[in-house]
Amino acid sequence: MSTDRRFVLKGLAAAGLLAAMPWAQASASAATPLADAAARVTPLVSGGALDAAFLAGVRNAAAKPAGALVNPPLQGLEAATYQQLDRLLNDDTPTLLVGLLDDAAAVLVLDLVRSAGGRVLSVEHHRIGAGSAGQQRAGALGQALVAGADAAVTAGRVHENGSAYVALRCVI
Secondary structure (H helix, E strand, C coil): CCHHHHHHHHHHHHHCCHHHCHHHHHHHHCCCCHHHHCCCEEEEECCCCCHHHHHHHHHHHHCCCHHHCCCCCEECCCHHHHHHHHHHHHCCCCCEEEEEECHHHHHHHHHHHHHCCCEEEEEEEEEECCCHHHHHHHHHHHHHHHHCHHHHHHCCCCECCCEEEEEEEEEC
């Protein structure tokens, strides 16, 4: 940011005019509290071997039956999934979006969330195997993402042989 622009913004803030700007009000309204966002949890998976374990972890952490989550969960990399995500992004209901996706799907989802004004709370890269240990890690990761961004980090980034996944947590 140039010094001239910084000087102008500091002057506007000091004069109290910055709060009256429309873009300042939009960013304040985009800061939806997480407590409100927890009212609706939307899981997003890419159609892999760990989807069922991840979704079970999300259900357990949300303390809601499967029907209370977006049903069916956003699953797969089809156009219908992205259309449903677009509808969620454009309605006025705060939603916590948690996902376990491959790299390509994560890039698209994060771009859509950011473009719609959503907040990306965490993005973690994991390598998870498809065996029983991988299933347990996927379930624990689903629980950790619903619980909070710090909990997802404590779920650990164990480097094991397996597929690469991106775990994300956003408020839309």
